[in-house]
Amino acid sequence: MRSPTRAVVFDVGETLIDETRIWMRWAQRLGVTPLTMLGLIGACAANDQPVTAAFDTIRPGFDVDAEEAAWAAEDPTGLRNTFDADDLYPDVRSALAALRERGLHLVVAGNQPAQALAALRAMNLPVDEIRNSAELGVEKPAPGFFTAVAELAGFAPEEIAYVGDRTDNDVLPAADSGMRPILIRRGPWGHLHAVRPEAARATVVDSLDELVNLL
Known part of the structure; x- marks a missing residue:
């Protein structure tokens, strides 16, 4: 179970x-x-x-x-190769808020450069922790990344779901760490990886709104 x-x-x-x-x-x-x-x-x-x-x-x-x-x-003040709140997918805020209302501890953690951390924190997302690989000192798919993420979340790996768009960086290492992998089918990697055999190790969703009932 x-x-x-x-x-x-x-x-x-x-x-x-x-x-x-x-x-x-x-x-x-x-x-x-x-x-x-x-x-x-x-x-x-x-x-x-x-x-x-x-x-x-x-x-x-x-x-x-x-x-x-x-x-x-x-262009020191431009966005250049980073992002701002206008780049959030439309379902992000509503899904995060609904998940948090259900008592789930929410963490944002991915492979991102140092400047992305400030950009994410400026968005005032309804989450408990925001970290990135630059701050953690380890990148996915290294097992150490998922160990660090579990420590951030404060729960055992089997009590944590990791949501990402790739099987190589997200699904497989998250599953190997004991977490529940969820593959979101959007972006080029998400659509391509969702039809690969290894996607069977994950729950595949088409939007973050699906997580609210799923979890």
């Missing part, structure tokens, strides 16, 4: 945040069409490549870190 779920941990990109505008800004920065940028990101998802492969396809040998530094110098 499964232990009752007492805490829910959420990934960030394409779970809470729609990353479309980020990729549109990158397309403009790199001088390619939005379709080109999004198509290459989709190819990375389909071929299990890191997103850096998309940049390298557009500009072989592209140095993402150097470009981000130059971009920040040119």
Whole structure:
């Protein structure tokens, strides 16, 4: 018998945040069409490549870190490669509020750069903790990430649900850690990974609103 779920941990990109505008800004920065940028990101998802492969396809040998530094110098107050509250998926606030009303402990924790932490905290989301890989010092899918997340939540792994859009970074390592994995089918990874055999280890949902009754 499964232990009752007492805490829910959420990934960030394409779970809470729609990353479309980020990729549109990158397309403009790199001088390619939005379709080109999004198509290459989709190819990375389909071929299990890191997103850096998309940049390298557009500009072989592209140095993402150097470009981000130059971009920040040119546009220090712009969003550039990060996000704000306008990028939240429409179901985020309502679902989080409903889950919290049911007494669940809510944590946001994903693989995100340092600047994303401030952006998330500025949104005043109805959650108990917000952390990211930069602050935790370990990235998914490393087991240490899920150990750190369980400590943050304050519950045993079997009492925690982890919600994300990928089988490799979210479903499989969360399941291996003893957590209940939930795969949200949105974004390129979510749709592609939902039809993979390993998705059978997770509960698949199409929106965060489905979690309210599910949990």
